[in-house]
Amino acid sequence: MSQRKLNRRQAWRAEKIQAERSARSQKEERNLSRQVQSGLLSSEQTGLVICRYSKHFEIEAMEGQDQGEIHKCTARTNLGSIVAGDQVTWRAGSDGTGVIEARLERRSILERPDNFGKLKPVAANIDQMLIVIACEPTPQINLIDRYLVAAELMHVRPIIVLNKADLLNDQNSSELNALLEIYQSLGYHVEKIISSRHQPAELADLPSLIDQRTSIVVGQSGVGKSSFINTLLPEANLAVGDLSTSTREGTHTTTQAKLFHLPCGGQLIDSPGIRDFSLWHIDPPQLQQGFIEIAALLGQCRFRDCKHEHEPGCAILLAAEQETIHPLRFESYERIKAAILDQQSRGLNLDSY
Ligand SMILES: Nc1nc2c(ncn2[C@@H]2O[C@H](COP(=O)(O)OP(=O)(O)OP(=O)(O)O)[C@@H](O)[C@H]2O)c(=O)[nH]1
Numbered sequence: 001m002s003q004r005k006l007n008r009r010q011a012w013r014a015e016k017i018q019a020e021r022s023a024r025s026q027k028e029e030r031n032l033s034r035q036v037q038s039g040l041l042s043s044e045q046t047g048l049v050i051c052r053y054s055k056h057f058e059i060e061a062m063e064g065q066d067q068g069e070i071h072k073c074t075a076r077t078n079l080g081s082i083v084a085g086d087q088v089t090w091r092a093g094s095d096g097t098g099v100i101e102a103r104l105e106r107r108s109i110l111e112r113p114d115n116f117g118k119l120k121p122v123a124a125n126i127d128q129m130l131i132v133i134a135c136e137p138t139p140q141i142n143l144i145d146r147y148l149v150a151a152e153l154m155h156v157r158p159i160i161v162l163n164k165a166d167l168l169n170d171q172n173s174s175e176l177n178a179l180l181e182i183y184q185s186l187g188y189h190v191e192k193i194i195s196s197r198h199q200p201a202e203l204a205d206l207p208s209l210i211d212q213r214t215s216i217v218v219g220q221s222g223v224g225k226s227s228f229i230n231t232l233l234p235e236a237n238l239a240v241g242d243l244s245t246s247t248r249e250g251t252h253t254t255t256q257a258k259l260f261h262l263p264c265g266g267q268l269i270d271s272p273g274i275r276d277f278s279l280w281h282i283d284p285p286q287l288q289q290g291f292i293e294i295a296a297l298l299g300q301c302r303f304r305d306c307k308h309e310h311e312p313g314c315a316i317l318l319a320a321e322q323e324t325i326h327p328l329r330f331e332s333y334e335r336i337k338a339a340i341l342d343q344q345s346r347g348l349n350l351d352s353y
């Protein structure tokens with residue numbers, strides 16, 4: 001078959017699919033309008049997205065008589081992505097269902113690339129990021145730094161939470177404390193906690209730090225994110241995965257981001273187990289902004305267009321040499337930068353979804 005014929009056939013198919021889709025959505029819209037007119041759907045109200053599963057959303061009523069109640073909702077077409085933490089306008093049905101009409105403006109959004117480098121929103125309207133690490137699996141500085149960069153670029157406050165503090169011992173404590181010291185000296189808040197169901201829980205100052213805010217819980221699989229949330233909120237009852245005996249890493253128990261209310265008034269969003277938090281969608285200048293000790297030096301190099309690679313009079317290279325930027329942090333920065341440049345050179349589509 002000639003290329004032209006094939007293209008014409010493809011175009012015809014695409015048009016047909018498009019026409020079917022638009023007919024379907026027009027039918028859905030007519031259906032909805034009928035339901036509104038006949039009083040089957042309530043008037044518009046504001047709601048909070050608790051979680052998404054497949055094509056449905058759990059929406060919590062934020063006002064009116066059924067405030068706090070959860071409805072299983074569908075969404076009108078073309079609303080864009082809707083994720084846990086989003087606020088929406090919606091209409092309630094009579095039977096615990098409802099329809100999302102629009103998404104309200106977000107104050108922050110956490111995105112991560114999927115396997116094809118395409119950005120996917122994970123959670124919205126977050127105030128702070130709880131970066132959970134643990135004595136086991138051993139923390140990777142590179143991964144902590146990726147989360148920190150994401151938090152800095154989203155303008156949300158990061159808090160580093162060292163979980164499984166009961167496993168601190170003579171062998172691992174000096175190394176772990178040295179690692180935490182790097183972050184504390186940069187001004188980051190660090191809390192050591194115990195969240196295992198086999199130990200008396202110890203949450204240090206965390207409850208007061210997360211009070212009245214929306215926090216997202218991120219961290220490598222197996223660090224105890226679900227256990228930590230269960231300790232704060234026993235009714236959340238998240239599945240806790242056992243560490244794989246061969247790798248001592250977790251087994252990715254959590255699959256969808258979900259929002260939980262805390263008794264103290266704040267909210268927590270639990271995200272899917274993230275092993276490798278990639279930063280493919282940012283460029284080196286953004287990465288420099290995300291490393292706060294590097295960001296503080298920007299503008300102090302001899303050349304205005306300094307790339308901080310080999311240039312004489314580079315304030316960042318000088319600070320790295322004098323170790324005012326911690327060598328492990330600088331190494332981590334260079335590794336992340338190399339990974340970003342590598343992804344870009346392979347031509348992945350980094351900026352759209
Ligand atoms: N010793 C100890 N073990 C803990 C603690 N907290 C959690 N664990 C254990 O760590 C393992 C992993 O815990 P999870 O809560 O499933 O970890 P997660 O980070 O939610 O894992 P994913 O859902 O895979 O992302 C389980 O075997 C827990 O019992 C703790 O404070 N101390």
Ligand SMILES: [Zn+2]
Pocket residue numbers: 301306307308309311313314315316317
């Ligand atoms: Zn420079």
